[in-house]
Amino acid sequence: MQPGSSETHVFLPDGLGDDLIVKVHDSKGQYCGHVLAQVVSIAGDPGDKLRWWPIYHEPDHELVGRIQLYIHYSTSQEENNLKCGSVAETVAYDLLMEVAMKVQHFQERNLLLHGPWKWLVNEFASYYGVSDAYTKLRYLSYIMDVATPTADCLTLIHDLLSPVKSNTKHKLSHQENRILGEVEDQVQQILNVIFENYKSLDESLPSGMMSVFKAATGSPAPALVPAIKLYSLLHDILTPEIQLKFCGYFQAAAKKRSRRHQAETDEFTFSNNGSALMDPMTLSMSYQKMKILISSIKNEIFTDIEIHKQNILPSFIDLPNLSAPIYSADLCSRLRAFLVSCPPPGPSRPVIELVIATADFQRDLSSSNIKPVKGGVEAKELFHSYITCWIEEKRHSLLDSCRLDKVKCSDIKTSQSTTPFIDDMYDQLTETLNEYEIIISRWPEFTIILENAVADVEKAIIKALERQYADVLAPLKDGLAPKIIGKYVQKFTKGTAVIYVVPDELGVLLNSMKRILFVLHPKIETKLKSWCPCTPPGGNAIPGERLSEITVMLRADFRNHIQAIVEKLAENTKVQTATKLKKIIQDSKETVVESDVRSRIQPLKDLLKNTIENLHSVFEPHVFITVCRNFWDRMGQDVLHFMENRRENISWYKGLRIAISVLDEIFAAQMQKLLGNALQEKDLEPPPSVIEVRSMFARIF
Secondary structure (H helix, E strand, O other), rough: OOOOOOOOOOOOOOOOOOEEEEEEEOOOOEEEEEEEEEEHHHOOOOOOOOOEEEEEEEOOOOOEEEEEEOOOOOOOOOOOHHOOOOHHHHHHHHHHHHHHHHOOOEEEEEOOOOOHHHHHHHHHHHHOOHHHHHHHHHHHHHHHHHHHHHHHHHHHHHHHHHHHOOOOOOOOOOOHHHOOOOOOOHHHHHHHHHHHHHOOOOOOOOOEOOOOOOOOOOOOOOOOHHHHHHHHHHHOOOHHHHHHHHHHHHHHHHHHHHHHHHHHHHHHOOOOHHHHOOHHHHHHHHHHHHHHHHHHHHHHHHHHHHHHHHHOOOOOOHHHHHHHHHHHHHHHHHHHHHHHHHOOOOHHHHHHHHHHHHHHHHHHHHHHHOOOOOOOHHHHHHHHHHHHHHHHHHHHHHHHHOOOOOOOEEEEOOHHHHHHHHHHHHHHHHHHHHHHHHEEEEEEHHHHHHHHHHHHHHOHHHHHHHHHOOHHHHHHEEEOHHHHHHOOEEEEEOOOOOOOOOHHHHHHHHHHHHHHHHHHHHHHHHHHHHHHHOOOOOOOOOOOHHHHHHHHHHHHHHHHHHHHHHHHHHHOOOOHHHOOOOHHHHHOOOOOOOOHHHHHHHHHHHHHHHHHHHHHHHHHHHHHHHHHHHHHHHHHHHHHHHHOOOOOHHHHHHHHHHHHHHHHHHHHHHHHHHHHHHHHHHHHHHHHHHHHHHHHHHHHH
């Protein structure tokens, strides 16, 4: 507009808050300053149309002159007032944009103008001097009405907004600043949605967002990259406040997804019924759902790790270590509440699977360099009290099975001539160890607790055996009542004294003890000792110590019972004069003919033969060999003592030599006859006392 030309121009302000800015140039086109006429000031006195307005030069806001303007201000409610007369360029541009968008079906996922309409809009803006900032901002205002959290939409928003933001703010008109503010608010809203739902974005859907909650895919959504660029355009991400706020979006996302995952287990966590009222199927299903929850949470964290590896996030954000503490703490709280609501009854398969899943979750986070967090998942701490309780309950259950009223008293024997009780109990012990093997592999420190329980049960098994067979053990002790002895003695010949006979029940007892000592207990000991190298040092208990005590106890009890039996058998040889070895040797002093000595020793030989046959019918082969060799050694001791007491009287020696030879013959021959090839060469070797007797003979002669 030239001064004094009487040219007119129509402006359509949005409201009283707008300003009319008039830029003033000299005749050479040099910028002199500008006039800022506030619409509210003009509207306040509509009668004062011709006014002088000050001209200011920026940036110093220096008053450089005045200009006289004739400004007429009017308002109208009629909608048809634009049908004729001149209109503002921006209004016309807006109308053109709306027509172009309508013709080209502008909508979400179809945001670009193209072809002749794009050319027309651009030419109109260029011809009528609509600023580039206004065209972009107005376009953005339409886009934001249908914007979706998708990569193409966000990229377009960034491309349009970036040139506007790069200009200093005072170069924008009041109208442009207003539109910019509205656009920025809308952009921030959609960015909030994207960051707080960054795992729910889906480019294939029209809305760009999943309508149904699904598991994380493991790869970042394409919209994340342009979203971060847009956020950086709107904010200075180098400031701590902005960084903290940015991290908050992803923390909110983690909390939201964590809660959605946990919703699947609400029915079990907040139930008042408890595991006691649950049927096994429901209990198994509840533990399976908790296992699935752990898997889902682990997937969330590992998805964050994969996103972090893509290097698409700002360097100040460590996404896995930002989200993992939230997931881990929420999961720990849910597991703790679940275990209180549905306490694990024991190491059943569903329970063990949950224990493994929890331990693996903790291990996988640690191996992925996720920092430990207070209140996060600590598998051992979660299950420690339950595991120790299971072991104690199992201990009490097995100890209860060893009570005298619970032990089955029957004449049934196994193929090893043992009581079925021991195999049943050791099968339960083995099953118990198998149940806890996976737990021990994770936390070897439970080995000591389990070993103590096993040792207590093994000791109870031995005591139960001794109580069960107390009647047959009683005759082996001193000071026995005659009526108790009577059951286990028999007449040697009519009218003579009675002798002790090993009963079948005692055979079952010793066979059982031998099986425990050499077969069943070593299996348990080997199993537990295989876990000992993994047991962490510390504490007063030494791994394997209790089981070693059981081994010592078993050996001592077994040996004592064998010795007691041998003593009873040795006493049998002294019941009758004809079978007393000492008397036989004494009577053979003058008669040194071997046949005569053998004739005198025949009753003892018959007694020993019958005794050995009785032992064979009662004991299994290894126990039989042990008892026979101990009995053989005991008889040899009688000969040895006789020799030591009469060392200087060699007149006895020939009879002694014949006697010891007969003893060797009868024991070796009978054992060979009864066991045959089952005997080993060492089983037929003379026992220590016999070797000593022969050694003395060798020194004398």
